[in-house]
Amino acid sequence: MDKTLNHKAWFLVLPVIVLVAFSAVIPLMTVVNYSVQDTFGNNQFFWVGLEWFEEMLHSERMWDALGRQLLFSAIILTIQIPLGIFVALNMPKSGFWSSFCLVMMSLPLLIPWNVVGTIWQIFGRVDIGLLGYTLDALGISYNYTQDIFAAWVTIIVMDVWHWTSLVALLAFAGLKSIPDAYYQAAKIDQASRWAIFRYIELPKMMGVLMIAILLRFMDSFMIYTEPFVVTGGGPGNATTLLSIDLVKMALGQFDLGPAAAFSIMYYLVILIISWVFYTVMTNLEKKEG
Amino acid sequence: MEWMAWTWPTAIFFIIIASTLTVFTVLAIKFPEAPRMGVLRIETTRGDRLFITLLGSAFINLAWLGVIGANQPFALIVCLLYAAAVFRWV
Numbered sequence: 001m002d003k004t005l006n007h008k009a010w011f012l013v014l015p016v017i018v019l020v021a022f023s024a025v026i027p028l029m030t031v032v033n034y035s036v037q038d039t040f041g042n043n044q045f046f047w048v049g050l051e052w053f054e055e056m057l058h059s060e061r062m063w064d065a066l067g068r069q070l071l072f073s074a075i076i077l078t079i080q081i082p083l084g085i086f087v088a089l090n091m092p093k094s095g096f097w098s099s100f101c102l103v104m105m106s107l108p109l110l111i112p113w114n115v116v117g118t119i120w121q122i123f124g125r126v127d128i129g130l131l132g133y134t135l136d137a138l139g140i141s142y143n144y145t146q147d148i149f150a151a152w153v154t155i156i157v158m159d160v161w162h163w164t165s166l167v168a169l170l171a172f173a174g175l176k177s178i179p180d181a182y183y184q185a186a187k188i189d190q191a192s193r194w195a196i197f198r199y200i201e202l203p204k205m206m207g208v209l210m211i212a213i214l215l216r217f218m219d220s221f222m223i224y225t226e227p228f229v230v231t232g233g234g235p236g237n238a239t240t241l242l243s244i245d246l247v248k249m250a251l252g253q254f255d256l257g258p259a260a261a262f263s264i265m266y267y268l269v270i271l272i273i274s275w276v277f278y279t280v281m282t283n284l285e286k287k288e289g
Numbered sequence: 290m291e292w293m294a295w296t297w298p299t300a301i302f303f304i305i306i307a308s309t310l311t312v313f314t315v316l317a318i319k320f321p322e323a324p325r326m327g328v329l330r331i332e333t334t335r336g337d338r339l340f341i342t343l344l345g346s347a348f349i350n351l352a353w354l355g356v357i358g359a360n361q362p363f364a365l366i367v368c369l370l371y372a373a374a375v376f377r378w379v
Contacts, residue, residue: 007318026293029303033294045294050354050361057355268347275344279331286332 028267035260052261062262064237065245066269072241073220076159080216081209083160084167089197091172102172105165117229120158124230144231148238155227155239162226163216170212174205206284214277221270242266306343313339327379338379342372 035052037045056062087105092098108116124144126132135142144154182200191199224243227233233240233248240248246266250259313336324332333341346368353364 029299030293032302033296033299036296036299037294039294043292043294045296047296053351054354054358057351265351268344268351272344272348275340283331 031260031263034256035264036257038257041254048257052257053265056258056261056265059258061237061245062265065240065242068238068240069221069242072156072223073217075156076163076220077213077216079156079160080164080167081213084164084212085171085205085209087164087168088171088175089201091168093176102169105168108162108165111162113225114229116158116162117226120154120161120226121230124154146235148235151231151235151239155230158226158230159220159223163219167212167216170208171205174208175201178204207281210277210281210284214274214281217273217277218270221273309339309343329379333379335376338375341379342368342375345371345375 034045036047036049038048038052039045091101111119123129124132124142126136126143132142132144141147142150144150178200182204183196186196186200222243223241224247227239227241228244228247231239233244243266246259246262249255249262317334317336322335324334324337326332349368349371350361350364353367354361357364
């Protein structure tokens with residue numbers, strides 16, 4: 001049956017358009033306006049052209065933050081995606097324990113960001129935190145407020161703790177959708193465990209895995225609260241990720257112009273990466289069916 | 290509107306973007322077209338190609354500003370060439 005084509009139906013999405021315009025498009029336009037002007041408060045603006053963009057493009061501070069951000073996202077993706085798949089593969093497929101695992105895995109996802117940050121901030125403290133105290137007692141030097149490596153390990157482990165179960169839940173949903181017939185066919189062919197994973201499970205999970213990668217990338221690329229609560233961007237600037245730097249610039253120093261130019265470039269990077277992911281995802285779906 | 294700190298150049302910028310989107314929407318309704326496969330090996334419609342053009346142009350402008358840093362209007366010529374290439378081959 002052909003779909004009925006009626007362009008008047010577009011009017012039904014009008015409320016959404018108005019809402020998005022109010023909450024996203026108009027504020028974004030304002031940011032663009034700020035990015036080409038300078039202000040000393042009092043809502044008085046002076047035209048500066050593309051100066052802020054030029055300044056930001058040559059700002060070591062921004063490139064360093066971008067480098068740290070990319071490193072952070074790369075590390076957590078390399079850990080969380082394989083780990084999530086591994087957990088999903090080893091979860092009970094049905095019955096009480098399956099539901100039990102699902103509930104337990106959803107728990108970290110329900111905890112607000114700042115609470116996760118606070119938990120780890122205390123957990124890692126050498127004087128009162130279980131982790132910090134234990135490591136210290138074992139003679140391992142660990143102090144996330146002074147040691148760069150310890151700070152990075154802490155925020156990475158914290159993110160893995162918080163979000164791996166999202167990947168696992170998505171991968172589990174992908175695994176559940178594979179019909180038994182595939183496994184039976186594999187058994188008849190005496191396929192090895194690896195072959196089953198490589199040729200049945202992985203291709204069938206590809207769609208949800210792409211969504212997991214996209215979600216985890218976006219979230220980690222925009223992360224603010226957790227590292228801010230734990231390390232405050234320190235020691236020095238060692239864990240100052242993009243959004244922490246941006247907030248410092250926009251609200252701490254009230255440099256609206258440079259912060260606006262910074263935000264626009266940040267936005268463009270996110271936009272292009274999301275577009276690549278989206279294109280890859282839709283092409284995968286087309287290939288599959 | 291004063292709180293939005295409008296300037297003429299940014300207003301013109303947004304007017305151009307908005308009218309381009311309007312023109313492409315009208316085109317898509319009046320002359321619907323099937324997606325085609327280009328050099329990127331992905332299916333694109335006119336709208337997709339416009340998106341690739343606009344996003345790419347933003348990066349071309351930023352690269353020009355960062356690397357060359359003078360005569361910014363010339364970056365727009367590069368963008369036009371890029372747009373033509375995208376609409377022809379992507």
